[in-house]
Amino acid sequence: MADLSINFAGVKSPNPFWIASGPPGNSAYQCHRAFEAGWGGVVWKTIGEAIVNQSSRYSALQLNGQRMVGFNNIELISDRAPETNFKEIREVKDRWPDRVIVASLMVETREQWHEFIKRSEDAGADAIECNFGCPHGMCERGMGSAVGQNPAVIETIAGWCAEVAEIPVIIKLTPNITDVAQPGRAAKAGGADAISLINTINSITQVNLDTFCPEPSVGGQSSHGGYCGAAVKPIALNMVETIANDPQINLPVSGIGGINTWRDAAEFIALGSTSVQVCTAVMQKGFRIVADMAEGLSDYLDSKGMQSVEELRGRALPNILNWENLNLNYARIAQIDYDKCIGCNLCHIACEDGAHQCIDLVDPAALGVGEGPGRLPGKPVPKVRDEDCVGCNLCSLVCPVDHCITMIDVENGKERLSWAEYQAGVEAGTMEPIPPHP
Amino acid sequence: MSKLKPILPKAKAREAMEEIKPAFASQEAVTEANRCLYCYDAPCIMACPTGIDIPGFIKKIAYDNVKGAARTILTANILGNSCARVCPTKVLCEGACVLEDRDHDPIDIGRLQRYATDRVLETGEQVVAVSPLKSGKKVALIGGGPASLGCAAELVRLGHEAVVFEKKEHPGGLNTYGIAYYKMKPEISLAEVEMIEKLGVEFRCGIEVGTDLAVDKILQEFDAVFLGIGLGQGRRLAIPGEDLPEVADAIDFIAEIHSQPLETVKLGKNVVVLGCGNTAIDAVSQAKRLGAESATILYRRSEEEMSAYGFEYALAKSERCEFMFQVAPVEILETNGHVSGIRLAKTDSNAQPITGSEFTVNCDHVIKALGQTKMEKTLLEWFPKLKLGAGGKIEVDPLTQETSIPGVYAGGDAANGGAEVVNAVAEGKRAALHLHQTFTGEAVTPPAQTTRYGIEPPFGSGFYEPVRVSG
Known part of the structure; x- marks a missing residue:
């Protein structure tokens, strides 16, 4: 049996399957359930100053009768108080010491970044993930993708984090840019320890042809939302490969975007991901899907005579040329x-x-x-x-x-x-x- | 006076006759529609006598254009809803489906077609286009069955007048009076008639041509005539006891089910049905459903030789109808003037009775499903010069449906000897297209999927000769 454990920028995880920052990682209750199901790690839903959400938040693309081929949301970061989130991280970490908890953070000033990193470390988080990706709401306030679209700002904020963090700093990139290598290099230059990608893609999933309001409808009006789910996998694979194959970056990658099955996960790993993150598939089917992912990946590695996930990592990279x-x-x-x-x-x-x-x-x-x-x-x-x-x-x-x-x-x-x-x-x-x- | 009587109360009778193939719910229909591969030069189209663009309408269902799907179907086949219910799809479109021989079921084309057309039938919305140009030409259609309906609808769509003469109370022919109730209720046929009436076809019911209305008068008043008169009486057995009050013809028995409340249909406790075609199966199944203690088919040939489709046979067996093969009726037995049994002889492999093999089966109701006679006598009274072919079928030009008399056309069972509703519609439509050409000099190309490879029908179109695949 192949060894599924990984070492991500010094953080050990029993398997490469992590819950991506989002609704499934919003509370201690959910994290307990995720770990019971077998997930190796959870990236907590982004913590910042508590926000207020809209009612009606998600929408989906149906294709040929199949539900949720693509999915979008206009939900913001955690609407729970930072102290509640940090308290619950501690609770979960104490109960599941062998699993990974990454605190996803999104704040504004240098002081705030320093403070939230300290609080994350005190709560027992294994790493922090800087959310520079959210394409809706937060970017209007100068955060999320507004940061991720500006390499100079990425470098600055990554620097603020790196100067104090005692745990690895992961920079999560937005796909809503022209060349993802540029923000990747900026993260590296700022001192980041790892990169995760992709965050969601700007989108409108559908227009209601009776009300002429796109979905999700907030009282008859809508906004562009972040697109994810199986439909975005090809875009995510391309961007993961771009980062992983860039000799100037050379950082561990956590791959995200449309992962539903062990095969998806294996493809992300073959293109250079060390860990993979899943959110939409869990929102659709629950935490239980990890059992099949772990089993499928393990059997696949065995069938290829590979002893570990590490042997698979990056195997497809040399085959991508100009x-x-x-x-x-x-x-x-x-x-x-x-x-x-x-x-x-x-x-x-x-x-x-x-x-x-x-x-x-x-x-x-x-x-x-x-x-x-x-x-x-x-x-x-x-x-x-x-x-x-x-x-x-x-x-x-x-x-x-x-x-x-x-x-x-x-x-x-x-x-x-x-x-x-x-x-x-x-x-x-x-x-x-x-x-x-x- | 017959001793037959109703068996089941109203609610039970209705429940027993509920349709066996329920309608699709919309999510089911979309899921099924998405299974369709959307074949190029799709074999299902070739297998449909009316050449419906089946993959085309199925994709419309998948893409939430149900009204467009109904338009595609009804434009090609105005009786698309009843055909969806009664067509032997397993040997036509679904039998030709490319998925059939794989490890998949064929697409459930019949139910999808019904799904698409049900709503139009319910709302009465007119989806089929009618030409705004009027030719002023008038065609009389004698007999109100599927062939005449197919012809009349196509004629009015092309801008001509069509008047249907029907001797019964309602038009629709066997669609209204002769389909097994659990496959299609008569209301469906009548709703289709209403839709055709809305297109502009005129119906004159309760008129017996030749008696109430002279043929000469029709010929004077109309520019052409279409004969869609179907078949005549059931064949006689010519054995003792045949005229006892509890001996009926299957066509009449089924017509009774369709003309009166189900709880008033009279039948015996032990019903025997003579013959083993599809009508015999319809009769035996309905007798069993309506409460007969036993319902048994008696057939002079072997199981392999029956003309009923395999799936019809399977259906009857699943309802616990019984079958006796290689037996021929010798005499229907009576007690006090009422049926009390039937005397049978075993038959050899040539269906001939074997001497000394006779035995008796108890029964109190005998239904004959031995096929119908042709209407030769009536036809020759109306048109002494009309050329009749083998077995009394009206001879027609297979490409135009025109008979030996110019301006007189024929289609349906009277011309083909007895086939499916869909064949009748196709023949009626073919006659209408030729009439249109005669009236206007303008040819209408039947809806056919063209191929650019010069391959003549049946490849490229199911319109002329449908591809039949084995059942």
Whole structure:
């Protein structure tokens, strides 16, 4: 059995699964339940001067009948008094000494940061996480994403924290920026010990077409909210990779954004995360989901012969290059398995209308294929015109049958050639320009 | 006077005849609609005689455009709601579904179609477009069943006048009087008739053509005639006892269920049904549901040879109807002028009685479901030159439904010998499209999913010849 424990910037956690700062980590009661279920850590709901919330706070994106594919909120940081939060952190820490508690903080002045860090340490928190990400409400008051969008301010505040903190300082970044490496480098420059990302993305999930008010409705009006849930995973993975692959940053990363399953978690870890944080999936299904995440990750590591989470961490990072360094001479084409093809011909219409017009519908007899599962006798079947297939993958993506369309490598005997090498070769006159596609 | 009598009280009778396939709730419908793959050149369309764009309407349900879904369905098939309930979908659209042979169930197309059209039927909202141009041409449709309804609706939509003559009290034909009650109540058929009436079709009910209204008069008054007269009386057995008061024809027995309150339908304690087609199954199942102690099918051939669909057979068995195969009726026995049993002979593999094998089964109610006769005599009285084909079917041009007499068209059971409601609608519609072309010189392309590969129907459209898949 693989070892799931991790060491995150010096903080030991029995597993990489932490509750992300948000409604599930709002009280001692919830933290007890999270730890009973098996979570390795909890990032407490952001503590600051107690705020007042709006009524009606959450909204969601439904897709093809599936609920909460994406989720947004206009809820602010903790509306409980700081002393209550710190008292409860102490309570939980005393009962669960082997688990991680991170105090998420959001205050304004240097003195306040110093004070809240001290109170966090006194309460027994293992680390602090500076919330520089919240894209609604708090940013209007110069906090949250207003900080995260300004690298100079990040560096300053990270510096205020680092100058007093005896526990690790994690900077939580907002995705509502152009290049996430810039705030990441600022955090590093300010003395941060680690980075967590992503916070939520500015969003409007839907508009009620009767009232013309977006959701969530606060008495018939709304505001942009922070978007999260499964739908944001690709954006989060991209940003986690950007931070993890940046040689100037080189800090532990806690990955956040759309993690629902062990597989999601494994992908974040393969892209450089040491711990992963989950909020929306717990809001939808409860703390119990961690059991499956731990089991799935453990079995996966075993199946790959990996002894620990650490062995998986960053495994995919070397395979992400700039586009210009990819191999221009690599070729793949689609191959259809007629024993599996059900004759929906979705591959045909996708290629025909949406891609490169290289899947024909042909008489199955002419192709020498018999009846397949679900195909009516004689109904035309799709056939890839190999010489015109550009290997775009679209057909294999729309095909509803597992392993029916596979993308296969074409052995063309050509040597590896990057765009950069090709450009140089053409410029030096040692290489013929590749003719444009007809 | 027959000794048959009602068995179940009102509430029980209604409960027993509740529809077996309940409507989808909206979340269920959306979930099911989202399972549909939205196939390109979808085989379900090809398998539908009326060529409904099935993936198209299903995606409309998924995308919260239920009214648009109803429009897609009813534009292709004006009886889309009753077809959703009574079509043998397992051998048509659902049988052709690409998911069918995988480890999945096919999409529940019938129930989705019903879901989409139920609301329109309830609200009476008109979703089908009617041409604002009027040709002034008038077509008489004789018989008010599905073929005439399909034809009449299409005609008014294309800007022509349509008048339906029906001898019974209500139009709808077998849809109103002959579908198993637990599949569709007569009110549904009547609601569809009302929708068609709103489109502009005129109905004249209680009129017997030939008696109340001369055919010549119709020919004078109208530009064309469509014959949708269905089939005639049930076949006779020609055995002793056939005229006893407790011997009925299945069509009449089912029509009774549809014309009077369920608690007043009379039947015996031990019912036997002769024949094993789909009508026989409808009769035996309804007799059992309405309180018969036993309801038994007697069939002269083997289980494998029955013409009823497998799922109909399974349904009847699940209701504890009984089946006796390889037996032929010899005589219906009487006691004091009333049915008291039936004498049967065992049959050989050619369905011929085996000498000396006779035995008796007790029963007090005999229902004959031996198929219906054709209306040859009536037809030839009306149109002496009308060409009839094998078995008395009206001969028609398969592409236009026109008979041997120019301007006289036919469709439904009278022309196809007995098929599904959906076939009748398709034939009526086909006749209407040709009539339109005759009246205006303008051809209407039937709703067909075109392919650009030059593949002629049945590929590319289910309109001409639906693809039948084995049940």
